[in-house]
Amino acid sequence: xxxxxxxxxxxxxxxxxxxxxxxxxxxxxxxxxxxxxxxxxxxxxxxxxxxxxxxxxxxxxxxxxxxxxxxxxxxxxxxxxxxxxxxxxxxxxxxxxxxxxxxxxxxxxxxxxxxxxxxxxxxxxxxxxxxxxxxxxxxxxxxxxxxxxxxxxxxxxxxxxxxxxxxxxxxxxxxxxxxxxxxxxxxxxxxxxxxxxxxxxxxxxxxxxxxxxxxxxxxxxxxxxxxxxxxxxxxxxxxxxxxxxxxxxxxxxxxxxxxxxxxxxxxxxxxxxxxxxxxxxxxxxxxxxxxxxxxxxxxxxxxxxxxxxxxxxxxxxxxxxxxxxxxxxxxxxxxxxxxxxxxxxxxxxxxxxxxxxxxxxxxxxxxxxxxxxxxxxxxxxxxxxxxxxxxxxxxxxxxxxxxxxxxxxxxxxxxxxxxx
Numbered sequence: 306x307x308x309x310x311x312x313x314x315x316x317x318x319x320x321x322x323x324x325x326x327x328x329x330x331x332x333x334x335x336x337x338x339x340x341x342x343x344x345x346x347x348x349x350x351x352x353x354x355x356x357x358x359x360x361x362x363x364x365x366x367x368x369x370x371x372x373x374x375x376x377x378x379x380x381x382x383x384x385x386x387x388x389x390x391x392x393x394x395x396x397x398x399x400x401x402x403x404x405x406x407x408x409x410x411x412x413x414x415x416x417x418x419x420x421x422x423x424x425x426x427x428x429x430x431x432x433x434x435x436x437x438x439x440x441x442x443x444x445x446x447x448x449x450x451x452x453x454x455x456x457x458x459x460x461x462x463x464x465x466x467x468x469x470x471x472x473x474x475x476x477x478x479x480x481x482x483x484x485x486x487x488x489x490x491x492x493x494x495x496x497x498x499x500x501x502x503x504x505x506x507x508x509x510x511x512x513x514x515x516x517x518x519x520x521x522x523x524x525x526x527x528x529x530x531x532x533x534x535x536x537x538x539x540x541x542x543x544x545x546x547x548x549x550x551x552x553x554x555x556x557x558x559x560x561x562x563x564x565x566x567x568x569x570x571x572x573x574x575x576x577x578x579x580x581x582x583x584x585x586x587x588x589x590x591x592x593x594x595x596x597x598x599x600x601x602x603x604x605x606x607x608x609x610x611x612x613x614x615x616x617x618x619x620x621x622x623x624x625x626x627x628x629x630x631x632x633x634x635x636x637x638x639x640x641x642x643x644x645x646x647x648x649x650x651x652x653x654x655x656x657x658x659x660x661x662x663x664x665x666x667x668x669x670x671x672x673x674x675x676x677x678x679x680x681x682x683x684x685x686x687x688x689x690x691x692x693x694x695x696x697x698x699x700x701x702x703x704x705x706x707x708x709x710x711x712x713x714x715x716x717x718x719x720x721x722x723x724x725x
Contacts (some may be wrong), residue, residue: 309383318526330415330538336382338545343386345552364716377724388527401701422512447505484510486629524553529559536565543575555581559601568607575722578614579710580660589666605688617694617704624661653720674703
């Protein structure tokens with residue numbers, strides 16, 4: 306029987322199940338190993354329970370299959386993080402769809418989804434501001450350039466402060482630029498203001514981008530205000546803590562570690578980031594010669610083993626679209642305005658996701674995903690291992706899409722990290 310505790314966290318990032326949390330903390334402090342999981346986009350409580358249980362059962366079965374030894378006195382406890390990330394039914398990849406604007410492509414992009422996006426994006430707004438936005442977009446298929454600028458201004462006025470405290474929101478031109486890219490893939494230039502005057506915009510494009518920004522920010526708050534304090538309650542000498550985060554759940558875990566100074570003395574044992582929806586510069590000590598450290602630059606120093614981060618060319622949300630939705634925002638997870646006006650359209654070098662591209666600004670080991678049974682080399686000199694899941698294992702891509710992270714390939718990666 307699995308010793309699994311599910312803990313709820315609210316939209317403000319704070320714990321909502323204190324009784325279960327006390328039980329989990331008591332069990333964790335009597336354990337040898339604690340595994341803490343965080344889901345990403347579009348998971349309900351039931352989804353989280355199913356996926357965490359399936360991952361744990363697969364992990365245990367794989368240990369038996371390969372006759373892997375466990376540390377002496379091994380007493381594991383599993384904690385699953387549940388946070389409000391579901392409001393919009395997505396496709397089978399379970400990633401943030403920010404590219405599809407044709408209703409004929411999916412049943413999930415019609416009026417119901419638009420209402421869901423409006424509800425989520427405007428949650429917590431003043432009534433007058435919400436009415437202003439609704440009045441602008443209700444019953445409208447296309448916005449003029451002037452209307453698009455007005456919509457962007459409304460959204461930007463509600464821009465949340467990022468969890469690292471170094472927020473610098475994008476400007477309207479950044480937003481219109483990304484909006485155009487997502488809709489039509491047109492290359493933008495310095496003359497954007499003039500170039501957009503004759504362009505019309507689908508309001509759902511900005512709603513999708515705003516929803517991505519909101520979920521990203523919420524994941525950071527859950528890490529900072531929820532999971533970080535949980536780690537403070539659990540961490541102690543001799544206890545091995547293993548963190549696993551998928552998609553925006555990777556940001557949950559990174560923010561938790563970044564905001565838990567106790568880990569300077571009692572670091573977590575391992576950190577596995579599965580298709581992480583964070584910027585590829587997130588660990589850099591000096592981001593693109595800006596002289597500034599990235600938001601998670603201190604995280605590798607708070608982890609005993611090298612951090613493993615998977616990536617895949619087949620992860621469409623992260624490989625193909627993330628850099629459009631988040632350009633001008635949260636570059637390197639600190640929102641630094643270090644890009645030039647002449648940055649190329651869809652700049653993956655600066656805005657690419659760690660789940661789609663190799664890390665920048667830190668020494669790392671580049672590995673192809675290993676078939677179970679083939680060990681990874683955990684080189685202590687490289688604090689990050691980037692695992693490329695684009696290659697084939699047994700005739701199929703090791704990581705075939707954004708949600709393909711509960712498999713023997715990922716269980717095996719965790720076994721390598723958690724081994725004594």
